Amino acid sequence: xxxxxxxxxxxxxxxxxxxxxxxxxxxxxxxxxxxxxxxxxxxxxxxxxxxxxxxxxxxxxxxxxxxxxxxxxxxxxxxxxxxxxxxxxxxxxxxxxxxxxxxxxxxxxxxxxxxxxxxxxxxxxxxxxxxxxxxxxxxxxxxxxxxxxxxxxxxxxxxxxxxxxxxxxxxxxxxxxxxxxxxxxxxxxxxxxxxxxxxxxxxxxxxxxxxxxxxxxxxxxxxxxxxxxxxxxxxxxxxxxxxxxxxxxxxxxxxxxxxxxx
Ligand code: 3PY
Ligand code: MG
Numbered sequence: 001x002x003x004x005x006x007x008x009x010x011x012x013x014x015x016x017x018x019x020x021x022x023x024x025x026x027x028x029x030x031x032x033x034x035x036x037x038x039x040x041x042x043x044x045x046x047x048x049x050x051x052x053x054x055x056x057x058x059x060x061x062x063x064x065x066x067x068x069x070x071x072x073x074x075x076x077x078x079x080x081x082x083x084x085x086x087x088x089x090x091x092x093x094x095x096x097x098x099x100x101x102x103x104x105x106x107x108x109x110x111x112x113x114x115x116x117x118x119x120x121x122x123x124x125x126x127x128x129x130x131x132x133x134x135x136x137x138x139x140x141x142x143x144x145x146x147x148x149x150x151x152x153x154x155x156x157x158x159x160x161x162x163x164x165x166x167x168x169x170x171x172x173x174x175x176x177x178x179x180x181x182x183x184x185x186x187x188x189x190x191x192x193x194x195x196x197x198x199x200x201x202x203x204x205x206x207x208x209x210x211x212x213x214x215x216x217x218x219x220x221x222x223x224x225x226x227x228x229x230x231x232x233x234x235x236x237x238x239x240x241x242x243x244x245x246x247x248x249x250x251x252x253x254x255x256x257x258x259x260x261x262x
Contacts, residue, residue: 001133002144006092009042009070010144013170013211016233021072023215023239025049027056029063031240036069044072044236047086048097054085061090061126072146078104080119083111088125093146095173100155102162108149109168113142117168146170148213148234152178157197164208171211171234174198202231217242 002010012019021042024032027050032043043064045057052060061071073086074095083094096108110118122138124131147168151157152175163169176189176198185191198214205212213234216223227235238246 001127001129001137002092002140003066005041005068005070006144009092009146012041013146013234016211018228018233018235020235020237021070022237022243023074024052024060025239025241026244027052027060028240029059031244032060033063033067035240035243036064036067040069040237042070042072042092044074044095045091046074046239047082048074048076054082054089057086057091058089058126065090072148074150078108078111080107080111083108084120087112087120087141087145088123088127090126092144093148093170095148095150097150097175098152098156098178099149099163099172100153101159102166105149105163105166105169109147109166112145112147113168114138117142148173148211150175151201152176153182154179154197155182157201160201160204161208164204164210169210171205171213172201173213173215173234173236174201176215199230206231218246 009019019041021044022035022040024043024045035043045052045060057073064071070092071090072093072095073091074097075082075086078096086094094112099105112118112120114120124134128134128137147170149163149169149172151160151172179194179197180186180189180191183193185193202212211234212232214227214232215236216227217238219237
């Protein structure tokens with residue numbers, strides 16, 4: 001069912017209002033619950049780079065249910081069944097990595113939408129309260145379900161006009177690290193080539209009326225303000241692993257200073 005947090009996400013995407021989320025890279029429902037309680041408007045489970053599978057997605061969906069945080073899943077690829085399963089266990093939408101062509105974007109949208117807009121299969125599942133709200137879900141899902149294409153290669157940048165022209169793609173999310181590899185400057189996510197590519201993507205989103213998203217790693221107020229000033233509204237701050245890592249290191253740093261530990 002689409003409740004307050006999912007409707008807020010849909011509104012933010014439609015109206016290009018900033019909305020802040022984070023990645024879940026542990027398979028931990030507890031971490032997701034903590035981040036949801038901290039107030040992130042959306043959380044994206046990363047199933048591209050981690051060992052989180054569909055059961056993990058379902059457990060995390062249960063953990064954050066009713067906590068005012070919309071659940072998205074970064075699926076491993078534009079795969080019809082994987083996208084269907086993520087939505088059926090309760091994700092509000094999907095973030096699809098490595099989209100390079102309009103055909104991949106169309107596959108992702110078709111997987112996420114019921115006929116006639118796509119090929120999503122009907123079932124009784126967690127997303128429609130095990131059938132109790134079947135009709136309501138079935139009639140609202142095509143409008144509400146979110147599909148974001150990750151652009152993280154030069155091919156994706158070159159084909160951005162066709163990708164954004166695909167109806168049902170709500171916007172893009174830039175993958176700066178893969179982009180740096182694709183442009184031959186590995187790790188240099190702020191290289192001038194990349195900054196030019198990012199600017200062209202944000203401009204294309206603006207022209208197509210779609211959102212541009214960015215991952216801010218080691219977030220600061222300055223980085224966040226800069227992203228918003230550049231036109232990004234779908235914003236991901238850090239990730240559960242980054243937040244834990246930073247807090248753990250800060251705690252140990254404090255302890256070392258206090259007790260001259262090694
Ligand atoms: C990338 O930088 O390639 C990413 O996928 C970030 O999430
Ligand atoms: Mg990537």
